[in-house]
Amino acid sequence: MVEIIKSFPLLVNKKGEDLIWNLLQFLIKKKSTYKTIIISGDPRGGTTWLSDIVSEINNSSLIWEPLMLGYNNEFKRIDFDYRQYIPENKNWEEAKLLFRKTFEGKSLSSNLCNRNTFNELIKADRIIVKFCRANQLLPWLRKNFQFEYDPIYIVRHPCAVVASQLRQGGWDRISPDFKIPDCKFQEFYSTHSKFLQNINSKEKRLAAYWCLVNRIPLSHPKNNKDWITITYEDLLLDGENQLSRIEKRWNLKLPASSYEKLNKVSTTTLKSSPINELEKTDQLNQWKNYLSEKQIQDILSVLKYFNINVYDYDSMPKVRFL
Template identity: 40%
Template sequence: MGRPSIPERFANKWRTWRKAARLRSIRSRVQVDGAKVLLLFAQPRGGSTWLEELIRTVPRTATIWEPLDVRHNPAFREIGFWWRQYIPEGEVWPEAEERFRHLFEGLMLSPYLTRTTDVDELLAAERLIVKFVRGNLLLPWVVSRFTVPKPVLLVRHPCAVVSSQIKFGAWDSHALVPRPRPHRFDRFIEQYRAILDDIRTVEERQAAYWCIDHKHLLEHPENDRAWTTITYEEMILRPEATLNKVFQAWGIPVPNAALDRLRQPSSTTLAGSRVRDPKEQLRQWRTKLDDQQIGRILGIVDRFGIDLYDHTEMPRRTFTP
């Protein structure tokens, strides 16, 4: 697709301005319970939109879209957040805690954050769904600071994630060797500097991002206890059982509408993706990556010491009962 025409850009700006004005006008009328917020954590292109669309079938919910995108959400940028911010579990950071409280209570609204939600849904909502694709490193801190329903961690095969990211193209302009600007607690990223400095290809860089986002959580003693861990692969092959695990932890019955939507592609699935045949969907990355690329991705995963995935499509451990 080419760039939008001038009339299209003008129309988009007008819609954004009009929605921003409406959001300002209803701010005091949004009555969501921050203690009921449903939190989803995943990687970009990791399947979170599909999961969010299933969970959105819960009555009286509204979705907040990727609030840690610091380019589009100045509230976190203003306190110094990096794209993949880490906060140690015992750390007291009042400004960050305040931002998350505002987020969960519906006090942080913008056209970008509500891109999949209309104003009427916000006014009717009793709880929010917040979808994070840059929040994995914050998950243990969040559950230590906020009493909320168990967040969900969705994990997907690194080869599938990297293949989809390369196809999507949003990371094409990023520096090959990750060198984040200095930020609070950046030592967490710098502990992997020896691996990062050896990166020579785009797929190695994206695999390193995947590893940084997952290693800490997969090795955490509270993994799948303080939060609910599921895999994309089990969600594809055992969707009802996987959804049951998620909803049981919340004490909410699985909506019939969620079961009806299970085999539908998400709104961010790219054209041409195979989504009707579950096993074919899991094999798809093999048709997009050559053997050398697969070897480089799994080589990075091995250097990080993560053993959940290998050259096969399925995880080596199961999280769905």
């Protein structure tokens, strides 16, 4: 669909493309927010792989990263931050309206819909939303929206996440310093300002973001209750049982094609990645080959500060979610 839209003569610039998408939204019936499926994790944390698996559900349509502000001006207009936090008992009506619009399939663009055909969007009765910047929002989202199926929260070893981010290249230009953003509910950062202002390396900065956003769902009393918590490591080594967990929570049988995708790398895996050739157990240890010992210890020191005990030097999580 994206290719077709970009072929319109009118689309000589971004404004023209946005106009076409606004017109197309009138042709697509409003979806039920209740039927929305949320997949949440970290950048390079397994969300693409998991969304590839879940989007095999019939009559579903995938919305891709609505909180990637460069792709979605609507959230940008309300001063949403890249890792925006909203305390679960706080009201932010503008944000709630935008999330509702997203869940209803009424916030569309080439970037958000790059995994769909137009026919799929028309026929879909369920929206699947893939987030890699919403972990810290899970309690607030559950407080403000009712979902037929509990969201899935996938968490991956921070050393593996940071190693993949550094290897992928998208974080090459980031500063080693941690600059606290000027955003709503700034206590999310300011509580830790002294620690964050002393960060002086890319890997520690990336690890700090991992800790900031994951400590919210991991420490929440309803973790793995209001959402389904799955570790990347268990999905890789014990995928069928993890999909069975999802089926039981959802009371839904996933299609056979979902199970087939357990053994396929995600569509965003680099072609040069050693994951394409390694055995599964070797994949989990790959970050130890990419990161130096100092980098590993620096990352683990950030986890220690935030008192996150799910992961340590071992490649497997210390906690199993059942």
